[in-house]
Amino acid sequence: MPDSAVTVKDLTRRFGSFTAVDRVSFEVSRGEIFGFLGPNGAGKSTTIRMLCGIIEPSGGSGTVARLDIRTQSEQIKERIGYMSQKFSLYEDLTVIENIAFYAGIYGVSPERYPERKEWILRMANLEARQDSLTGELSTGWKQRLALGCAVVHEPEILFLDEPTAGVDPVSRRSFWELIYEVAGQGVTVFVTTHYMDEAEHCDRLALIYRGRLIALGSSARLKADYASGLLLEVAAEPVMEAMDALLAATGVRDVAVFGKNLHVVIPEESGAENRIRRILESARISISRVEPIVPSLEDVFVALVEEADRRAEG
Ligand SMILES: Nc1ncnc2c1ncn2[C@@H]1O[C@H](COP(=O)(O)OP(=O)(O)OP(=O)(O)O)[C@@H](O)[C@H]1O
Ligand SMILES: [Mg+2]
Numbered sequence: 497m498p499d500s501a502v503t504v505k506d507l508t509r510r511f512g513s514f515t516a517v518d519r520v521s522f523e524v525s526r527g528e529i530f531g532f533l534g535p536n537g538a539g540k541s542t543t544i545r546m547l548c549g550i551i552e553p554s555g556g557s558g559t560v561a562r563l564d565i566r567t568q569s570e571q572i573k574e575r576i577g578y579m580s581q582k583f584s585l586y587e588d589l590t591v592i593e594n595i596a597f598y599a600g601i602y603g604v605s606p607e608r609y610p611e612r613k614e615w616i617l618r619m620a621n622l623e624a625r626q627d628s629l630t631g632e633l634s635t636g637w638k639q640r641l642a643l644g645c646a647v648v649h650e651p652e653i654l655f656l657d658e659p660t661a662g663v664d665p666v667s668r669r670s671f672w673e674l675i676y677e678v679a680g681q682g683v684t685v686f687v688t689t690h691y692m693d694e695a696e697h698c699d700r701l702a703l704i705y706r707g708r709l710i711a712l713g714s715s716a717r718l719k720a721d722y723a724s725g726l727l728l729e730v731a732a733e734p735v736m737e738a739m740d741a742l743l744a745a746t747g748v749r750d751v752a753v754f755g756k757n758l759h760v761v762i763p764e765e766s767g768a769e770n771r772i773r774r775i776l777e778s779a780r781i782s783i784s785r786v787e788p789i790v791p792s793l794e795d796v797f798v799a800l801v802e803e804a805d806r807r808a809e810g
Pocket of ligand 2: 540541542581657658
């Protein structure tokens with residue numbers, strides 16, 4: 497597609513006999529905020545590293561900014577910004593010195609540099625800290641600076657690999673305002689995260705698990721697909737016995753533990769809540785609550801991951 501910022505077809509990466517990324521295909525439109533979600537070890541960073549030309553694919557193909565990831569990685573590097581999971585700022589340099597350093601690496605012209613520097617300081621709200629030593633900044637401020645450095649050369653596409661890992665919710669929120677600001681300039685953003693609240697900020701999401709893509713679509717789309725049934729929250733004791741009883745009953749589509757409760761998916765039909773009560777009562781389980789709830793992204797992802805596990809086992 498001419499308007500795609502990223503296209504990936506059957507992208508695969510093996511490390512020895514282990515397949516870290518397994519025939520993954522998707523496209524990212526220009527200007528989109530694309531969220532790449534998955535648990536630890538799912539293959540998120542490996543995918544990003546192939547797209548950024550840091551490692552080679554073992555199979556499949558892909559383009560970034562309409563350039564081939566196998567043969568044009570040097571040109572790709574000029575058009576992208578990349579904030580790695582362990583982003584590297586120089587702790588013994590000041591904020592300004594880090595910006596100047598990355599401007600040098602990315603070949604920002606001396607004419608353009610002052611304007612870019614001002615833009616980054618303003619966007620990241622780092623004006624008052626421009627002469628602070630980077631090592632003395634809090635993690636949240638370092639992340640803002642790292643993002644600024646990653647866009648100093650005005651890339652078309654920005655790759656962010658878990659940019660907000662380990663920061664508090666308030667800093668995360670303000671970091672996302674920054675991402676919106678960058679996206680508002682027309683930059684395509686490809687971001688990996690574990691956080692469901694962050695996933696809700698993305699235009700579209702891909703869920704990767706054990707190297708395989710298991711879902712792709714907007715948050716609303718994924719929820720709608722999932723909720724082609726009724727989701728009930730069940731508070732019952734003992735919870736694991738309740739789960740077994742429900743899983744054994746016919747017509748119960750899915751059961752997952754959420755905190756102290758169970759989330760149960762059943763086909764939409766009248767009397768569904770009473771049916772769940774009867775299943776539990778006949779298993780002599782004490783019920784304190786059964787009520788319909790709106791699915792969260794976490795419900796969707798837990799269900800998809802469990803389904804993938806069942807397929808792998810079966
Ligand atoms: N250079 C490598 N050599 C061998 N195995 C690797 C290498 N890089 C990654 N892996 C393995 O590939 C799998 C996917 O790793 P990857 O870093 O892509 O996961 P991730 O989704 O980014 O996880 P996290 O959320 O922990 O960052 C993991 O099992 C990892 O151990
Ligand atoms: Mg990673």
